[in-house]
Amino acid sequence: xAENEIYARLFREMTQDKLMLEGRKLIRTVGTxxxxxNVDLELLPGEISVIIGPSGSGKTTLLKLLAMLExxxxxxxxxxxxxxxxxxxxxxxPPWPLxxxxxxxLFLWPxxxxxxNIKLPLTLRSGWKPGLERRxxxxxxxxxxxxxxxxxxDASEQRRLEDLIELFDMGNFVHRYPNESSVGQRQRAAxxxxxxxxxxxxxxxxxxxxxxxxxxxxxxxxLKRLSKKGIGILIITHLLNFAREAADKVIFMDAGQIIESxxxxxxxxxxxxxxxxxxxxxxxxx
Amino acid sequence: xxxxxxxxxxxxxxxxxxxxxxxSLGAKWKFIIGFPSKIFSFVLSGVPILVFLxxxxxxxxxxxxVVIDPFVTAAxxxxxxxxxxxxxxxxxxxxxxPSQYIxxxxxxxxxxxxxxxxxxxxxxxxxxxxxxxxIQVNMLxxxxxxxxxxxxxxxxxxxxxxxxxxxPVEIYTALGLVFLAVCLPLNGLALWLKMKFTRxxxxx
Numbered sequence: 297x298a299e300n301e302i303y304a305r306l307f308r309e310m311t312q313d314k315l316m317l318e319g320r321k322l323i324r325t326v327g328t329x330x331x332x333x334n335v336d337l338e339l340l341p342g343e344i345s346v347i348i349g350p351s352g353s354g355k356t357t358l359l360k361l362l363a364m365l366e367x368x369x370x371x372x373x374x375x376x377x378x379x380x381x382x383x384x385x386x387x388x389x390p391p392w393p394l395x396x397x398x399x400x401x402l403f404l405w406p407x408x409x410x411x412x413n414i415k416l417p418l419t420l421r422s423g424w425k426p427g428l429e430r431r432x433x434x435x436x437x438x439x440x441x442x443x444x445x446x447x448x449x450d451a452s453e454q455r456r457l458e459d460l461i462e463l464f465d466m467g468n469f470v471h472r473y474p475n476e477s478s479v480g481q482r483q484r485a486a487x488x489x490x491x492x493x494x495x496x497x498x499x500x501x502x503x504x505x506x507x508x509x510x511x512x513x514x515x516x517x518x519l520k521r522l523s524k525k526g527i528g529i530l531i532i533t534h535l536l537n538f539a540r541e542a543a544d545k546v547i548f549m550d551a552g553q554i555i556e557s558x559x560x561x562x563x564x565x566x567x568x569x570x571x572x573x574x575x576x577x578x579x580x581x582x
Numbered sequence: 583x584x585x586x587x588x589x590x591x592x593x594x595x596x597x598x599x600x601x602x603x604x605x606s607l608g609a610k611w612k613f614i615i616g617f618p619s620k621i622f623s624f625v626l627s628g629v630p631i632l633v634f635l636x637x638x639x640x641x642x643x644x645x646x647x648v649v650i651d652p653f654v655t656a657a658x659x660x661x662x663x664x665x666x667x668x669x670x671x672x673x674x675x676x677x678x679x680p681s682q683y684i685x686x687x688x689x690x691x692x693x694x695x696x697x698x699x700x701x702x703x704x705x706x707x708x709x710x711x712x713x714x715x716x717i718q719v720n721m722l723x724x725x726x727x728x729x730x731x732x733x734x735x736x737x738x739x740x741x742x743x744x745x746x747x748x749x750p751v752e753i754y755t756a757l758g759l760v761f762l763a764v765c766l767p768l769n770g771l772a773l774w775l776k777m778k779f780t781r782x783x784x785x786x
Contacts, residue, residue, distance in 0.1 A: 365685060393691035403686035407704050407779075416700060417690035493690060 605672025
């Protein structure tokens with residue numbers, strides 16, 4: 297049994313099955329077409345679930361439904377102990393940033409630098425003003441961060457921010473604007489913007505598409521660290537090796553439905569013909 | 583001089599505030615406010631300022647059987663034009679505002695007010711302020727038309743002085759310099775704001 301899976305189970309036992317992000321019988325229709333067709337899915341704390349499937353299979357829509365960015369036509373979404381049944385006339389209290397999303401298109405704010413993009417939500421949440429300003433190099437900023445008030449929440453947020461910037465090797469470009477940065481740099485910034493908020497559920501849509509192998513490896517190890525801390529992570533990806541390394545659970549989607557789900561064996565010895573065909577095409581293309 | 587700037591000030595203040603309000607509301611209620619405002623703005627843009635001013639000054643007042651101070655008529659005419667020009671700009675920018683930036687704010691836990699203040703307004707202002715400044719410069723220049731309905735503004739005063747001393751080169755050059763002194767800094771400010779804030783946001 298994978299180490300993460302053990303953690304996921306432990307969390308579940310400790311919390312008596314109450315903590316999870318779950319979608320039950322979710323349906324989403326656009327026009328006459330069912331984009332999401334009666335999907336059940338649960339994401340446990342400490343678990344990494346990976347969704348694979350062809351383009352247009354409804355992966356991103358499912359992620360938006362789970363994040364409650366779009367309401368399903370019908371179905372239920374459970375966030376920890378809170379249950380939301382759709383359709384609903386009630387105003388739903390937003391679950392963000394308890395659930396945070398990093399989108400494929402990243403959606404960085406163009407008038408702010410990457411650093412300002414990362415710090416803005418954090419600053420607004422806590423009223424805290426990060427002390428990092430333009431500095432010659434990253435080490436300086438890390439040293440400065442470690443020298444500020446040690447026991448306060450501010451210091452811990454400052455350190456978390458600095459550590460993430462250091463971990464993702466962003467020191468050299470963190471003060472650039474999004475349009476002055478490469479796609480890979482923007483992807484890292486969008487990921488750090490989400491991580492620094494310490495979500496309980498992190499939903500990631502194709503965030504490794506423009507990263508090099510080294511960066512993917514860093515993200516992979518960081519996601520594993522996060523899952524060990526009890527964060528539930530849902531990843532949409534087309535990278536099978538990344539999926540193999542990361543996943544506690546693999547979900548294959550096609551035509552708005554979950555065709556097959558299970559452990560990593562879904563990738564190595566799938567039961568369903570559609571999954572076999574998709575994987576063989578991907579393997580041969582790569 | 584004083585009358586001209588008084589007129590311009592009224593046109594600027596009322597045009598920007600009411601125009602900003604109509605533009606914002608028009609983006610929110612597209613059919614109730616946005617559509618009529620767009621139609622009115624479209625029709626207005628096809629009518630020369632002078633014709634509109636004369637129509638409000640003579641036929642409308644004759645139809646209504648009232649006599650209104652020419653200064654008020656001129657202020658109302660230019661204010662109406664300014665209101666719909668400003669509303670058009672504001673509504674267009676708000677309607678084109680990329681919703682993904684708002685979604686990104688929401689998933690980061692920001693409230694609607696925080697998103698408005700920290701995301702929407704800075705981006706919208708960067709796009710609109712230079713354009714709005716240019717419109718206000720045009721409005722200042724359009725105050726000259728008020729002289730044609732007997733408002734004693736700077737151009738009419740210049741005409742009166744010229745009638746007495748007949749020195750058109752000096753008088754109208756001086757008038758031009760006065761406008762240059764006011765409009766050039768405003769145009770320069772608009773250009774500077776445009777260069778500083780409306781950078782190319784497109785990603786590589």
